[in-house]
Amino acid sequence: MGLGRARGFPPSCLRVGLFSRDVMSHGDDQQPQALAKPTFSDAQASALVESLFGLKVSKIRPLPSYDDQNFHVYISSAKDAADEPTEYVLKISNAESSRSPELIEVQSHVSMFLRAAGFPTASVHPTAGGHLSSLVSVDGSSGVAGYLLRLLSYLPGTPVAEVPSSPQLLYEVGRLAGKLDETLQKFRHPKLSHLRRENFIWNLKNVPLLEKYLDALGQSRKREIVVQVIQLFKDEILPKLCHFRECVNHGDLNDHNILVEPSKSAFGDAVYHVSGILDFGDMSYGYYVFEVAVTIMYMMIESERPLHVGGHVLAGFESVIPLTPVERSALFLLVCGRFCQSLVIAAHSCQLHPENEDYLMITAKTGWKRLQEMLDMGRKAVEEIWFETARS
Numbered sequence: 001m002g003l004g005r006a007r008g009f010p011p012s013c014l015r016v017g018l019f020s021r022d023v024m025s026h027g028d029d030q031q032p033q034a035l036a037k038p039t040f041s042d043a044q045a046s047a048l049v050e051s052l053f054g055l056k057v058s059k060i061r062p063l064p065s066y067d068d069q070n071f072h073v074y075i076s077s078a079k080d081a082a083d084e085p086t087e088y089v090l091k092i093s094n095a096e097s098s099r100s101p102e103l104i105e106v107q108s109h110v111s112m113f114l115r116a117a118g119f120p121t122a123s124v125h126p127t128a129g130g131h132l133s134s135l136v137s138v139d140g141s142s143g144v145a146g147y148l149l150r151l152l153s154y155l156p157g158t159p160v161a162e163v164p165s166s167p168q169l170l171y172e173v174g175r176l177a178g179k180l181d182e183t184l185q186k187f188r189h190p191k192l193s194h195l196r197r198e199n200f201i202w203n204l205k206n207v208p209l210l211e212k213y214l215d216a217l218g219q220s221r222k223r224e225i226v227v228q229v230i231q232l233f234k235d236e237i238l239p240k241l242c243h244f245r246e247c248v249n250h251g252d253l254n255d256h257n258i259l260v261e262p263s264k265s266a267f268g269d270a271v272y273h274v275s276g277i278l279d280f281g282d283m284s285y286g287y288y289v290f291e292v293a294v295t296i297m298y299m300m301i302e303s304e305r306p307l308h309v310g311g312h313v314l315a316g317f318e319s320v321i322p323l324t325p326v327e328r329s330a331l332f333l334l335v336c337g338r339f340c341q342s343l344v345i346a347a348h349s350c351q352l353h354p355e356n357e358d359y360l361m362i363t364a365k366t367g368w369k370r371l372q373e374m375l376d377m378g379r380k381a382v383e384e385i386w387f388e389t390a391r392s
Helices: 042-053 101-116 167-184 204-217 221-243 288-300 306-318 325-352 354-360 364-377 379-391
Strands: 003-005 057-063 069-075 086-092 133-140 143-153 246-249 258-264 270-277 284-287
Touching: 042 057, 042 069, 042 086, 042 133, 042 143, 101 133, 101 143, 101 167, 167 246, 167 258, 167 270, 167 288, 167 306, 204 221, 204 288, 204 325, 221 325, 221 364, 246 288, 284 288, 288 306, 288 325, 306 325, 306 364, 306 379, 325 364, 325 379, 364 379
Parallel strands: 003 133
Antiparallel strands: 057 069, 069 086, 086 143, 133 143, 246 284, 258 270
16 A cells, blocks of 8 residues: 655645644554544545545534544535435544554555455545555644545444344354454455554453553552453463464454444344444454454443343354364453453543543443443353353
8 A cells, every 4th residue: 555645735724733642552552652633623624535535525524433533524426416425434543553554554455355355344445646545744733743544435334332232133243253353364465464463452462451551540449350350361361372273353343343234034123234344443463262252342331131142242253263162261351351451441541532531431331330240240150151142
């Protein structure tokens, strides 16, 4: 992927006032980094689309995001004014991620590879110069910051978080996770090694790195719970890593990154099928069991029967990739570890970006309750529910 640098762009649209704060990096460095989330206005984003991609914007609106900036963009067709606008997502990567163009390049190629393999992932619209992304430099109060821009096809559907989580849907989500990992084993790219992100805070093997962010929880029962899980993780999971089967993980199949659309079953009720897979920004080398653990954790968030979720997701995943006994034995603590990652990082990010609290704390609203329920019931009892449900 070549990087098209914005040239001939109106200076007024590039000189944006930027705040400068420490934020959680999605890069390899485990320390907080400076200057992350872009702050482009709707008008500036619209001008960027027209200048860099040569498209006429008819409407633009912001989309919620963690530490990037996303816009839903409607494009007027040049061929026929009566045509419905084509829809895209303008994704502006945060300043820290934009320093790793090779990593973003791999993510773009993965999305296109999976789309060619039949998965409902976004296509990448090239710039007017034929590149998959463009680097825009912005003068701010803290100096010049660079942001990588991509224009992705807009995927239809409703997030899984907003529909009833039936056993059928949970099974399909688990199967999707397994098929993704299975298919990604066939992906080849000269820069694939950039997915070996050793200190990436969102890789599930790095749960112990959360110790650096515990102050975000203060002196509380929540902190005690996380400290307990981290210690168990060190004692029981880290020694097992060498026995897990390695693969490339999507790493973030959460209930807002999977879109679904309804169709009618033979009985007349709604059956959902996956219509979109979003956000490959957390991709990294991990293990098959990591993918299913991350998926189980996020599917538990909105479920009315959260402790039964794992069995349905596991059944779907194992219809594609059966876990080994040692991988299964790690599943409970891996799910607890992912809860801790999500909850601690959200608390840390909220301290730095209170204006984005509503989005950052989506998982935390019920996440602490779900984690406590798992720990109260205990590993043996939860595994019994999961494995018996998967068998049935």
